[in-house]
Amino acid sequence: MQAARWLSSTSARTLQETTSTLQAVAEEWLSHQAGRWEANTLARTRASLEADVFPALGSTPIAEITTRQVMEVVKKIEARGAGEIAMRVLQRIKAIYRYATTHQHIDRNPMGDLVPSEILKPRRVQHRAALGPADLPEFLSKLDAYQGDPHTVHALRLLMLTAARPGEIRSACWTEFDLAAKLWRIPAERMKMRTEHVVPLSAQAIAVVESMKPMSGHRDLVFPSPFYPSKPLSENTFNSAMARMGYKYLATAHGFRALFSTVANEAGWNADAIERQLAHAERDQVRAAYDRGSRLPERVKLMEWWANYLDSRRVGKVVPLHQLAA
Incomplete structure (x- = not known):
């Protein structure tokens, strides 16, 4: 009986992992954040995912995406001269994975060890121009x-x-x-x-x-x-x-x-x-x-x-x- 229950729960978890695509979990994460973010912040975050993440990885089950695939996505953004956007996209993907782990879409977070400074080149911080x-x-x-x-x-x-x-x-x-x-x-x-x-x-x-x-x-x-x-x-x-x-x-x-x-x-x-x-x-x-x-x-x-x-x-x-x- 216990073995049957274990097999049943394992099968359910495996089914969830294979049907929970990155885009589906990201949409759930965005809905969760909507109550605490300003509308323009939510819109910018969604737009960056739609432009740079969903076309490459959106339809892939979240449990099947590798760290190498995520690195390729953000390095492609960096290659077009958008280092700041690459950094933010990486942070958003990591946040989506933390959410997915917390809400049991996946058993473990494979993106937890991705360190931005080890993936992206150093950026020169540009402060807003100001009067003296x-x-x-x-x-x-x-x-x-x-x-x-x-x-x-x-x-x-x-x-x-x-x-x-x-x-x-x-x-x-x-x-x-x-x-x-x-x-x-x-x-x-x-x-x-x-x-x-x-x-x-x-x-x-x-x-x-x-x-x-x-x-x-x-x-x-x-x-x-x-x-x-x-x-x-x-x-x-x-x-x-x-x-x-x-x-x-x-x-x-x-x-x-x-x-x-x-x-x-x-x-x-x-x-x-x-x-x-x-x-x-x-x-x-x-x-x-x-x-x-x-x-x-x-x-x-x-x-x-x-x-x-x-x-x-x-x-x-x-x-x-x-x-x-x-």
Whole structure:
């Protein structure tokens, strides 16, 4: 009887392994991730699998795919000059196999020992182009004189004053702002790390938000598209405006975060407070819980200092950083 049950379970498992193709398990994995990922992240991940993995391996039972086949797929991507995509595809395949093992599509994970650095060539990390402190007077002058859409101008100003990500600014809603408390609470579902982010607002940042009330105070979005008011500013809006100001290839909107980090660190502000302001995840969960409760008062002072620093650079004034931080 026990032997019969063992044979029955073994046969069922073998049948599952031979009928569970890589594409079928990948679709199951994607559905599992849908609740925790942003729609564009899910779409990008699916698109990369459809373009580079499914044509070669999608119809193959997941248990029959070898590490050599996976290596051939990612090295083919790398050969066309897409090293970053090759790295991400390999990571996604490994994640699919971990899911398949956990959910008993396969008995063991043959991809667990694949090490990206042993398969793909080293890549030179390219950071987003960013302004330096010395570039600020000219940029701020050009921003003040910019004749483009006022939604974009004010959004760029708030982007600089808060060190938020461009996407967080573009989709900001009026319900997230408590101007009396001088706080902007970005909900978890809009954050990269899926954790609510509280942003202290300087007097200058509040003035920018207040200036939007006549233009969008009757809408959900603070910075709606001037063409489709129910939608936020488009993803390329900020960089397109900067290109028209003469900064194409020289700086990106995301680069303001790097500028803020550089200047604040050089001025001697606490590194943990700076990282919390940038909404960078703390790997230590105990420390992360502590930081959420203890860094806000320091970040209030930090962002007031940062706004005053930007004002000083607007008029070309050179003030020692330690003097500003005092």
